[in-house]
Amino acid sequence: MKRIAKFFTSIGASTCIVVLAAIGSSGIIWWVNESWSTDNRTYLGVLDNLRLARSELLNGYLLTEKHLSGERELADSGRCAYFEQATWRIDDALAALEPLRTKSGFRNGYRIVSEYLTAYKETILKTSGHVCGPSRQTNESLALLELRRGMGEAETRHARVSTEIHSRFRALAKRHDTSSIVLIACWGGVLLLVAAGSFLAARKRRQTEKALTESEQRFRLLVESTQDAIFFQQHGRFVYLNPAGVALFGANSPEELIGTSVLERFHPDDHAAVAERIRTINERKMAVPLREEQILRLDGSFVTVEVAAVPVTHGGVAGALVQARDITERKKSETRLLASLHEKDVLIKEVHHRVKNNLQIIISLMNLQYSETDSPQETERFKRLEGRVRSMALIHEQLYRSEDFALIDMADYTAKLLSQISQAMGSGIALRLETDLESVHLGIDKAVPCGLLVNELATNAFKHAFAGRDSGVLRVSLNKEGQHVRLRVHDDGPGFQGAFPVASAGTLGMLLAGELTRQLDGELVRCAEEGACVEVIFPF
Template identity: 40%
Template sequence: MTVSTNVLTMEDDPVVRETIAAYLTDEGYNVIQAESGLQGLSLIQDRSIDVVLLDWRLPDISGGEVLSKLAGVNPTLPIIVVSGTDEVREVIDALKRGAWDYLRKPLKNMDILVDAIRRGLARAQRLKETALEGEHLKELVRSRTEELERANALLRREAKERQEYAAALKESEARFRQLVETVREAFFVRNALTKEFTYVSPAATEMFGLTPDQLALNSELLFELLHPDDREEAWKRASQIGCSSVPASFEYRFVVGAEKKIKWIGFRIFPVCDANGTIYRQVGVAEDITERKYAHDALCASLREKDILFKEVHHRVKNNLQLVSSLLSLQAQRISNLEDRERFLDSQRRIQSMTLVHEELYRTDDLSCIDFSYYVEQLARRIEQAFSATVPVELTVDLERIHLSVDTAVPCGLILNELISNVYKHAFVGRESGRLYLYAGLRDGAIVLKVVDDGIGFPAYFDVRESNSLGMQVVHALVEQLSAKLVITSDRGTEFELAFSDSSLCLLPNCAG
């Protein structure tokens, strides 16, 4: 945090706004106040803003509209929602629109706000640095690749001329020398039988610290410069290249000069055949790729750090949700009214369904999506355990291996939580046992979820949109959020079938590592 850090508060309550401004000013921040969303958007256009504190309910436009506008224009601007509501739909909506954090008013401990601002500023800085590094790396790779492709095109043309015009070999070699001696890459021609260099371009002197004449007299000097850890593999590859009729490319470390500087050198070698198809020469190019290699390693390290950070975020979110779940459980134990206690337990199970998503994300290597089949089975088993004291239910699961994004998995989990819980609570009233069947898979270009029981069923006129049950209202809202289709069939039990577009699927790469 520096003295020039500007924090914009969008808050229509003057008491809350002045309280936050006073506290942050004492912490060294420059606070700019806005009492409405439009005023805040105008200030952002005129001023340099580093962090935005956004009330979700503003008098003119909603916090969601403000958030969408800001996130679309500047995705690296930290936006922290400070709201008096903690409804799940609004929290999810805020995070989907681009909120970096969501704090609940009243802020009893202002240090939480300061900590959220600091984390937002740190994350914004990392994002900007990563973007700059990525752009620099892409530009460098593009530039060097274009140069190498141009040189390779010329080499291929030269090789073809050698095959087709054997009588003009000397003239072709003269043109080749004129070309390669003007570029930074080191070009070479090697006798395929004796392994001796017949030509090495002057660029080899700067690259390896050896003159073309030195390499021509003793080709083994190049192997002596190899890093000790790369020598064995280089010798094996050299023996393979000698008899190979296909181009080869590889990278090795070389220890160069009196200062023992380590360089990464990339090679591309092309065989040249005579009229009988016998390889008699090898033409190649060597390029110093040290900077590109280090830049790539730095980018990979940055990406690994980001993955670790995201995993830690999901781990903390999971822990916080588990804490909330435990608090609801403790509160439920203190309530004597069974109906009120069940409301608390319903809320606890909803939170546990979201906790499972973050737990799965922390467990997996791919932070963009989760193994939904594994998630559904874990969710069903936990609900089964929670209702183990009621009617015994035979649970059967039929789950295809599909992966869903987090934005889809969370509402699907909440829907399944409500439907499965309702089965245990209502489907087998007056029965000694029951059966429950769960299905998740792909069908006709759609993802299909089924919850089927052999219980007492719903009335024929039942409509989930008209239900007064909070659980059914949650189901209806989330079905609309997914743009899904929900079909309810009540015949010898009840079947809920939910279908939505397979565009929510995560396409995982088919590779190892």
């Protein structure tokens, strides 16, 4: 059965249809001809028996006529047997006609012809009864007269039945001819349609084959020209490798690898994972994701590759199309890049550390400087300047200790800055520091002015709100509001006297606050709260 199926597949479906149609049409034409041959044999059988019946009747008539005319010696022997044999021939004609009793288109003809044959037989029996048998006519003249009358009637009936048989069979033959012509025309049309369909199917198949060939050529050109290694495996063995694949495995030609085990060409540490991936592709028909592996070249060296594969069936056998990309140079570049980034991280940390140390030196120098003066005003100026420097030093310290050199957590920074300010300026004051600091990360370009701004506003509170008091409350909040940051500093002191100091530019601290707000692209406003309350709103 497989060979038959393979044979029909090889010759094409359209050819099979043409062959089957030709066989079918030939079978139908044969059936029509065979049916007509059967009818024709029946027709000839009836005519032959009718001819023999008439011949027997004529022989009986002639002998009987001689017998009745006085030639008894010559005509007496066997004359009555001829009449009997004539009736037998008619019985044979009826038997030959029997197959047409149930034939479509001849049922009525069968009845008429059989009636005519029966009447012909009865006429012969009646005629023979006058000249033969116990009831024969004893008067020879009358017997001769009855014989001639019966013979004439028999001839009339013979002519009638012959004419009817010829007429009926001519009609039957005409019907057969018409059926044959119709069938031949129909099957000719069918064969023409089949031939046209086969031609169109063959042309479409040729176009499809041409397109498939062109597609295969494009695919092969793509596979052969790509820089990535591509190979096809079945049952875990190499079946095909492109030139890049041959070069990747260190072979001189594909034949060195085709038929060998794919698993053997991978690092031993990857064998378990590669074997599982091959089973997943070949048995479960599932693609496997990109994975980094090491392949073993024919010269014994290892190459790092990225491998991906999809299931493919070729020739009825499951396999996989595998793509492998050499990433050895990329891995080396990544290693060099990571080393360079590490060096830059160390360098940046060292820069921030040195800046912080230099600022600490500046603070120490300022301490030495204002320790030599007796003027309280000068001492106050030095302390405020020291606070500003400390706020910048704290930023560099945060960056030095942070893993992210681009952003500073302002919540942690503000808390530490406020702690330093309260320790430096809040001696002798029972200060209650209330903070609402949300985690806000700013770059150093905004963190520095924001830190200085917190320093100026908090220092201003210690200088003006808590002067001459033994207790006080300082509230500082830092929150995100959409794409903006809101910084609020609020104390419970007497508040601002007269116009808002920024507008009047009455103090250096508030002038700095206004300038720092401008650097932040923000807005410095006075809150409608008791005491001194200032808000700064600026974008990220």
